[in-house]
Amino acid sequence: MTNLPAHHSNDVDDCAFRSFLDRVADKWSLLLIVTLENAPKQRRRFSELKKSVPGISQRMLTTTLRNLERDGLLVRHFFPEIPPRVEYELTTLGKNLMCPIGELVQWIRQNWTTITNARNEFDKNNMAKSTGVKEC
Amino acid sequence: MTNLPAHHSNDVDDCAFRSFLDRVADKWSLLLIVTLENAPKQRRRFSELKKSVPGISQRMLTTTLRNLERDGLLVRHFFPEIPPRVEYELTTLGKNLMCPIGELVQWIRQNWTTITNARNEFDKNNMAKSTGVKEC
DNA sequence: TCACTTAGTTACCTTGAGGGAACCTATGAC
DNA sequence: GTCATAGGTTCCCTCAAGGTAACTAAGTGA
Numbered sequence: 001m002t003n004l005p006a007h008h009s010n011d012v013d014d015c016a017f018r019s020f021l022d023r024v025a026d027k028w029s030l031l032l033i034v035t036l037e038n039a040p041k042q043r044r045r046f047s048e049l050k051k052s053v054p055g056i057s058q059r060m061l062t063t064t065l066r067n068l069e070r071d072g073l074l075v076r077h078f079f080p081e082i083p084p085r086v087e088y089e090l091t092t093l094g095k096n097l098m099c100p101i102g103e104l105v106q107w108i109r110q111n112w113t114t115i116t117n118a119r120n121e122f123d124k125n126n127m128a129k130s131t132g133v134k135e136c
Numbered sequence: 137m138t139n140l141p142a143h144h145s146n147d148v149d150d151c152a153f154r155s156f157l158d159r160v161a162d163k164w165s166l167l168l169i170v171t172l173e174n175a176p177k178q179r180r181r182f183s184e185l186k187k188s189v190p191g192i193s194q195r196m197l198t199t200t201l202r203n204l205e206r207d208g209l210l211v212r213h214f215f216p217e218i219p220p221r222v223e224y225e226l227t228t229l230g231k232n233l234m235c236p237i238g239e240l241v242q243w244i245r246q247n248w249t250t251i252t253n254a255r256n257e258f259d260k261n262n263m264a265k266s267t268g269v270k271e272c
Numbered sequence: 273t274c275a276c277t278t279a280g281t282t283a284c285c286t287t288g289a290g291g292g293a294a295c296c297t298a299t300g301a302c
Numbered sequence: 303g304t305c306a307t308a309g310g311t312t313c314c315c316t317c318a319a320g321g322t323a324a325c326t327a328a329g330t331g332a
Contacts, residue, residue, distance in 0.1 A: 025161035072254025082276040100240040107236040118208025219308040
C-alpha cells in the first residue's frame with residue numbers, strides 16, 4: 001500500500017484507515033498482537049515470540065515489533081543484562097485494538113465456509129484458471 | 137502474505153483469518169468495497185469504479201474485482217450489449233462484511249490521533265531513523 | 273582460549289506485486 | 303475505412319518486501 005494520489009476523492013478517513021491497515025493488516029503484525037494477547041501476563045521475550053510465531057525471520061520480527069511499538073500498540077521493556085533481555089507487552093491501546101479485531105475474527109469464523117464455498121464454486125465455473133491463490 | 141509453514145503452532149483459525157486478510161485487507165479491495173457500499177443502489181459500472189477509485193490501474197481494478205467476486209463478496213452483472221456493460225454489486229455477504237469493517241474504521245477514527253502522536257513521539261526519540269513510512 | 277548466550281544489525285539477493293501501455297472485441301456513427 | 307466505445311487481457315519492466323546468512327556486544331562457564 002503506497003501513497004494516495006493527491007487528487008483522490010474519497011473520505012478523509014481513508015488516509016487514516018489505509019495508513020493504519022498498511023501497518024497492521026499484515027501477517028506478522030496480527031500474529032504478534034494475537035500472540036502477545038494470549039501470552040501469560042501479556043508479556044513475551046523476543047526469543048519466545050520467535051518460537052511462538054514460526055516462520056518469521058529475525059529481521060521481520062524486529063522490524064514488525066519496532067513498527068508496532070512506533071504505533072504505540074506495544075512497549076519494549078529492555079533489561080540491560082548480559083546476555084540482554086527484552087520483554088514486549090501490549091499497551092492499553094494494543095489490547096483495546098483486540099475488540100474490533102476480535103469482531104472481524106468472529107465474522108470470518110462465521111462466514112469462512114461460505115467464502116471457501118464461493119471460491120470453489122467460482123474456480124469450478126472458471127475451470128481452474130490460475131488465480132495465484134494457494135490453500136494452506 | 138504467503139503460506140503457513142506446515143508446523144505452525146497457532147490457532148486453526150489463523151489460516152482462515154490470514155487467508156482472508158490476505159485477500160481483503162489491501163488498499164484496492166477495501167476501497168472498492170466501501171465505494172460499492174456508498175454507491176446509489178449499491179451498484180457501479182466498471183468505468184464508474186475506475187473514476188471513483190483514482191489511482192487504480194485497469195489491471196488492478198479487474199483483478200481485485202475478480203478476487204472479490206471469487207470470495208462471493210460481490211456479483212458481476214454482465215450485459216452483452218455493444219459496447220458491453222458490466223455492473224458490480226455487493227452481495228449480502230459483502231454488505232454484511234461492512235459491520236466488522238465499520239467497527240474497525242470506528243476504532244481507527246477514535247484512536248487515530250493517539251497513534252499519530254505515538255508515531256511522532258517515537259520518531260522524535262529515535263531521531264528520524266527512516267522507517268520507510270510516508271505521510272499521506 | 274573457546275564456545276555459548278540474547279537481541280539484534282547489516283549486506284546481499286530473490287521474488288512477486290503492481291504500474292504502464294499496447295492490444296482486443298463488436299458495433300454504430302461519421 | 304476508421305474512429306470511438308466499455309471492459310477487459312497481455313506483455314514488459316521496476317521497485318520494494320522480505321528471506322538468508324554473517325556479524326556484533328559483553329559476560330559466563332568449561
